[in-house]
Amino acid sequence: MGGHDTSKNNTDFISWQLAEWASKLTYEDLSPEAIQCAKLYLYDSFGCALGGSQQHDLEMFLDHARAMGGADTCTVFGSGFRTDPVTAAMLNALCIRAMDYNDIYWKADPAHPSDIIPAALSICEMNGLSGKDLILGTCIGHEIEMRLAEFGDPGVREYGWHHATITCIASPIVAGRMLGLTAEQIQQAIGISASPSMCLGAVTAGKLTNMKNTVDPMATRCGVEAALLAARGYSGPEHVIDGKEGLVHCFEKFGGKFHLDMLTDALPTCSKCHWKILDCGMKSFPIEALSHAPLTAMMKIVKAHDLDPDQITEIKVEVIARAADILGDPAKYRPTSKETADHSLPYSLAVGLVDGMVTPLQFKQERIDDPALIPVMDKIKVVPNDEFESLFPKFQPSQVTITLQDGTAHTERVDVPKGDPRDPMTEEEIAVKFNALGTAVVGEATCNDLRTLIMNIENETTLDRLFESMTARVTA
Numbered sequence: 374m375g376g377h378d379t380s381k382n383n384t385d386f387i388s389w390q391l392a393e394w395a396s397k398l399t400y401e402d403l404s405p406e407a408i409q410c411a412k413l414y415l416y417d418s419f420g421c422a423l424g425g426s427q428q429h430d431l432e433m434f435l436d437h438a439r440a441m442g443g444a445d446t447c448t449v450f451g452s453g454f455r456t457d458p459v460t461a462a463m464l465n466a467l468c469i470r471a472m473d474y475n476d477i478y479w480k481a482d483p484a485h486p487s488d489i490i491p492a493a494l495s496i497c498e499m500n501g502l503s504g505k506d507l508i509l510g511t512c513i514g515h516e517i518e519m520r521l522a523e524f525g526d527p528g529v530r531e532y533g534w535h536h537a538t539i540t541c542i543a544s545p546i547v548a549g550r551m552l553g554l555t556a557e558q559i560q561q562a563i564g565i566s567a568s569p570s571m572c573l574g575a576v577t578a579g580k581l582t583n584m585k586n587t588v589d590p591m592a593t594r595c596g597v598e599a600a601l602l603a604a605r606g607y608s609g610p611e612h613v614i615d616g617k618e619g620l621v622h623c624f625e626k627f628g629g630k631f632h633l634d635m636l637t638d639a640l641p642t643c644s645k646c647h648w649k650i651l652d653c654g655m656k657s658f659p660i661e662a663l664s665h666a667p668l669t670a671m672m673k674i675v676k677a678h679d680l681d682p683d684q685i686t687e688i689k690v691e692v693i694a695r696a697a698d699i700l701g702d703p704a705k706y707r708p709t710s711k712e713t714a715d716h717s718l719p720y721s722l723a724v725g726l727v728d729g730m731v732t733p734l735q736f737k738q739e740r741i742d743d744p745a746l747i748p749v750m751d752k753i754k755v756v757p758n759d760e761f762e763s764l765f766p767k768f769q770p771s772q773v774t775i776t777l778q779d780g781t782a783h784t785e786r787v788d789v790p791k792g793d794p795r796d797p798m799t800e801e802e803i804a805v806k807f808n809a810l811g812t813a814v815v816g817e818a819t820c821n822d823l824r825t826l827i828m829n830i831e832n833e834t835t836l837d838r839l840f841e842s843m844t845a846r847v848t849a
Contacts, residue, residue, distance in 0.1 A: 383560060383611040387633055392559035394640045395513055395550045400505040400831075402641070403512055407648035408831065411511040414476060416827045417655050417803050418469050418487040419450070419843060424733055424810030425471035426451020426845070428711075430583045434467055447498045451814055453844035458495035462548075462597040465491035466590030472733055473586060473715045474659035474810075477792075478519045478652070480766045482528030482536050483662060486653060488589040489514035492544045492597050496551035497836050504830035504839075510547050515650040516641065517543040524635040525624070530695075532627060533574040537588040541570030542614065544596020545603070552600050559600070564609025566592075566599035571620070580704045581712035655792040655803070658731045661716045663696035665790035666771035668731060671722050674775050674783045675729075682726050682749060684777045690718060691758040691772040693765045701755030707747070711736045723749035732809065764788070800828065814845050 383389055403411075425431055426449075435452055438460050447461035448454070450468045466488050469475050476487045493510025496502065521539035522528070529538050545566040549559035570592050576584045599609065615621045621631045641648045658665055667690045674680065692700075696718070705717035714720045714736055723746050725731045734740070761770040768788040776782045789795050798806075804824055811820045823842050826833070833839065 381612070381616070383557070386560075386611045387615045387636055388560045388563045388611055388613065389556065390637050390640075391517060391546055392549070392563065393556040394637075394642070395517075395546045396554065396556040396559055398509060398513065398550065398642070400509045402643055402646075403509065404641075404644045404646060404648055407512050407641075407650055408508055410648075410650045410653075411508045411515075412828050412830060413798075413800060413803060414487055414515070414650065414653070414655075415490065415507070415511060415830065416800070416807060416824065417798070418475050418490055419823065419827060420803065420807030420810045421470075421472060421475045421487075422450040422465060422468035423807075423814045423843065424474065425468040426814060428471040430586065431464070431467050431471050433583070434587075435464060438464060447495050448840040448844070450840075450843045451845050453840075458499045459594055459598045459601070461498075462491040462495040463590050463594035465494055466593040467587060470586045470590055472659045472736075472810075473661060474656050474733070474806075477654050477656055477662040478522055479662055479769075480519075480523040480528070481525040482522045482530050482539060484518050484522040484536050484539065485589060486515040486518040486543075486650075488540060489518060489544050489547055489593050489596070491590075492547040492593050492600075493551050494836070495597055496548055496600075498840065500552075501835050502551065503835065504833035506551060507836065508831060510551050512648055512650050513550055514543055514547040515653055516648060517546055517636075519649040519653060520636045524632050526630040526632060529620075529624065529629075530574060532624060532629065533578075535572040535574045535576055535588055537570065537572035537592040538620070540589050540592035541566045541572075541595050542620075544593045545599040546596075548597045548600035549603065552604055554600060554604055558603045560611055561607065561609050562596070562599040562603035564611055564613045565602055565607060566596045566609070567613040567620070568609055570595045577699065577716065579702060581710065581716055583712065585712045585716070652794055654790075654794055655798045657791040657798060657802075657806075658721070659715060659733050659736065660721045660731065661700060663692065663769060664700055664716075664718055664721050665792070666769045666787040667692060667718060667773055668721055668725055669790055670771055670773040670785040670787040671775070672725060673787070674773060674785045675726060678783055680775065680777070680783075685726070685752060685775055686778055687774075687776045688722060688726075688753045689774040689776070690722065690753060690755045691761065691774075692718075692755065693761045693770070694757040694759075696771075697755050697757040706750050708741055711738070711741065714741045718755050719750040719753040720746070722753050769793075815842065816846055819846065
């Protein structure tokens with residue numbers, strides 16, 4: 374990068390290029406494929422939000438928000454609680470994120486771009502914007518977040534930082550565009566949001582807490598507040614990404630490299646362009662992303678050979694080193710909370726083996742606390758496989774070998790988990806997931822109505838019908 378010159382003009386920093394790009398975009402610039410894909414991600418994310426609205430961490434934060442008060446401007450999914458756009462963005466993002474069931478993109482860094490959708494939602498509801506505006510905001514959020522997940526070499530996660538570090542850059546761009554801010558104002562919003570929001574990886578290390586699923590929604594909240602402040606003339610450091618003591622400068626001190634061109638090269642501006650939302654993935658299980666391939670491999674073996682868990686003496690799981698580190702450390706063998714359990718390979722595989730499925734039901738506290746799962750978890754050996762390192766992130770190679778009491782061994786390898794864009798979830802598969810998460814909250818009939826509404830949301834002149842349908846009607 375060379376020197377970090379504070380005498381530069383604001384247009385010399387990469388935040389300007391991102392802000393200028395976003396400020397000029399319209400719905401008509403989106404490709405038909407991007408529009409269809411955005412609707413599928415809205416459908417998947419809002420299903421996750423209905424399920425997430427029933428989670429304990431959401432309920433606690435909602436109680437806090439009620440105690441704080443706030444403008445009667447925007448709606449929170451599930452509860453129907455009305456509050457200011459900043460708090461609503463936080464709560465709706467937590468609804469989407471709470472179950473760790475929403476979308477995933479993992480290159481140099483992991484990212485859950487749908488965590489940013491509520492930045493667009495809040496401004497759309499506050500200002501009476503349309504379904505087309507929400508689709509545009511969704512595509513912008515995915516585009517920037519996914520590029521930010523790629524431009525590190527290695528990513529910030531490898532230095533012990535969390536991907537909320539990149540969400541706080543993407544979210545003000547989305548909120549700023551929804552507010553109709555100028556490029557100059559969006560650039561200020563990026564600086565306002567990113568300055569206080571860089572996030573330590575402690576939230577996903579060892580024993581996990583409520584903050585594991587909360588830091589990204591907090592980064593989305595910060596982006597909305599930053600955009601609203603920028604609209605009033607508030608300023609932030611334009612050089613927060615690539616200037617003096619910005620993100621790049623700080624990580625370069627530890628040997629990191631950043632490919633800034635990956636943030637700006639071929640930014641889509643037309644209906645013929647490639648939009649990165651097409652490259653994102655969905656989750657078919659409510660667990661950490663790198664658990665999907667090994668869980669799929671194990672379930673394939675069990676199904677193919679009709680195995681009895683009592684016959685099994687060992688389940689060897691070979692994964693990339695970072696998966697072994699994140700998902701197989703000692704705390705993951707004795708999870709005491711949902712947050713730790715859904716980031717535990719031993720728990721996810723053990724409960725999948727015993728229950729024959731891994732759904733939100735497997736992460737209820739009484740299931741996590743079942744002592745019968747402990748000896749099953751202890752049969753699982755998570756080991757890094759050096760050969761797999763060179764294949765990641767293009768593939769997520771995982772190999773599972775199940776050894777039985779009689780010495781028989783069965784092995785299965787999975788490189789591409791279900792939900793990857795190379796093996797995408799269909800609208801019908803998303804509908805099954807949506808209804809499983811939403812029926813207890815709004816009822817099956819409303820879930821079916823929501824499918825029609827969301828998959829045709831470009832025809833909605835406001836989001837009023839969406840929020841009305843996403844408000845609880847059923848006592849869970």
